[in-house]
Amino acid sequence: MRRAIVSELRAAVAPPPPPLQVIQVWEVDGPTMERFLRELAQEKPVRFTAQQLCTFTENYSTLLGCGGFGKVYKGQFPNAVKIAVKVLNRGANRNIEEQFMAEVGTIGRTHHINLVRLYGFCYDQFMSALVYEFMENGSLDKHLFSETQVLEWENFQEIAIGTAKGIAYLHEECQQRIIHYDIKPGNILLDSNFSPKVADFGLAKLCNRDDTHVTVTGYRGTLGYLAPEFMLKNFPITYKCDVYSFGILLFEIVGRRKNTRAGGSGESLDWFPKHVWEEYEKGDLMALTEACGIEEKDRINAERMAKVALWCVQDSPEARPPMSAVVKMLEGGVEITPPPKPFHYLFSVGTDVLKPPSGSWSSSGYSTSDGTNTYWYKETTTPVMSKYGIQVASS
Numbered sequence: 001m002r003r004a005i006v007s008e009l010r011a012a013v014a015p016p017p018p019p020l021q022v023i024q025v026w027e028v029d030g031p032t033m034e035r036f037l038r039e040l041a042q043e044k045p046v047r048f049t050a051q052q053l054c055t056f057t058e059n060y061s062t063l064l065g066c067g068g069f070g071k072v073y074k075g076q077f078p079n080a081v082k083i084a085v086k087v088l089n090r091g092a093n094r095n096i097e098e099q100f101m102a103e104v105g106t107i108g109r110t111h112h113i114n115l116v117r118l119y120g121f122c123y124d125q126f127m128s129a130l131v132y133e134f135m136e137n138g139s140l141d142k143h144l145f146s147e148t149q150v151l152e153w154e155n156f157q158e159i160a161i162g163t164a165k166g167i168a169y170l171h172e173e174c175q176q177r178i179i180h181y182d183i184k185p186g187n188i189l190l191d192s193n194f195s196p197k198v199a200d201f202g203l204a205k206l207c208n209r210d211d212t213h214v215t216v217t218g219y220r221g222t223l224g225y226l227a228p229e230f231m232l233k234n235f236p237i238t239y240k241c242d243v244y245s246f247g248i249l250l251f252e253i254v255g256r257r258k259n260t261r262a263g264g265s266g267e268s269l270d271w272f273p274k275h276v277w278e279e280y281e282k283g284d285l286m287a288l289t290e291a292c293g294i295e296e297k298d299r300i301n302a303e304r305m306a307k308v309a310l311w312c313v314q315d316s317p318e319a320r321p322p323m324s325a326v327v328k329m330l331e332g333g334v335e336i337t338p339p340p341k342p343f344h345y346l347f348s349v350g351t352d353v354l355k356p357p358s359g360s361w362s363s364s365g366y367s368t369s370d371g372t373n374t375y376w377y378k379e380t381t382t383p384v385m386s387k388y389g390i391q392v393a394s395s
């Protein structure tokens, strides 16, 4: 499969004859460029030269930000379509062109309304870079943690649902499952309508694993969002690590604060997720949402979001719901079953805490063969009703 993608990519980039993908983009007129971009929208990513990227970014004059993988610059194509160019920190291994192109080929064919589009890439002797669509409203963290709030709570709820759909697509609908490894508000970008798109998926594959921006067992990620299994040697890391990080993101939406924690221990008494669990245990989630400054009209949704978050951060990866279930639970129209106590890992060491809770685990896992997820929620309405957000009035 990979070999097929590599040869296809090779064919796509090999001159001559010059295929559509390697035309000198900065020399073409507007309509040609429009057509090119339209085709690009259904096709594979374009290979750009370093010279082209330099032109598009006006010699890298506008820095948008920098993260663990490299620096991001603003630019535009000659027809004024705005782009973001991420210049990757390259590890010691400079001979991985084929692998890089194969991975970009896979990621570049991953299209979903809640994933940032990859227009193309550059790979040569000196640089590796990725060219993305430009997201007008930047990253979610800037809106979530800023003093001056432009967005309403409902907007954040929509953002959470859209993000969950994007991750569900990566995990459950792509031909090859993509694990993000770095879900956090900085990697959720907002377009001009504040619609969320997940960024940086597949990046963990493109960069050298040992060139990490967080060195926990050699994997990428950001402290505070890392699932507990990263702290254990030889514990298998699955796609459920993204579900944990997404749960932490949900806590941040409910609390409108960063859940930073000094380390893997539970010494920080003020850790918001733990506080949410304590309030939930006491049956006081509603009061907690009020204390978080959430308006009355939004509190039922916020309470639901907190419950979903408690499910997402279960110690055992198996006990965390798959993202498609998370979408359903966030959208409402299903009855969420009570989450068990999470965060045992803060107080005890060893792999036992990450095992599925005894009694409830079956060999087929938590999802039944017909795809229902009865462990996490129960259907209360017909699928059509839940799709349109119609709920049965309780008597």
Ligand SMILES: Nc1ncnc2c1ncn2[C@@H]1O[C@H](COP(=O)(O)OP(=O)(O)OP(=O)(O)O)[C@@H](O)[C@H]1O
Pocket: 064, 065, 066, 067, 068, 069, 070, 071, 072, 084, 116, 132, 133, 134, 135, 136, 138, 139, 182, 186, 187, 189, 199, 200, 222
């Ligand atoms: N496609 C884009 N459109 C607009 N701004 C972007 C885009 N991609 C990245 N940015 C901006 O650049 C900043 C840095 O992004 P970058 O991905 O390098 O770092 P990060 O997301 O904070 O960390 P990480 O390395 O874990 O992804 C982001 O916070 C965002 O504001």
Ligand SMILES: [Mg+2]
Pocket: 067, 186, 187, 199, 200
């Ligand atoms: Mg990022």
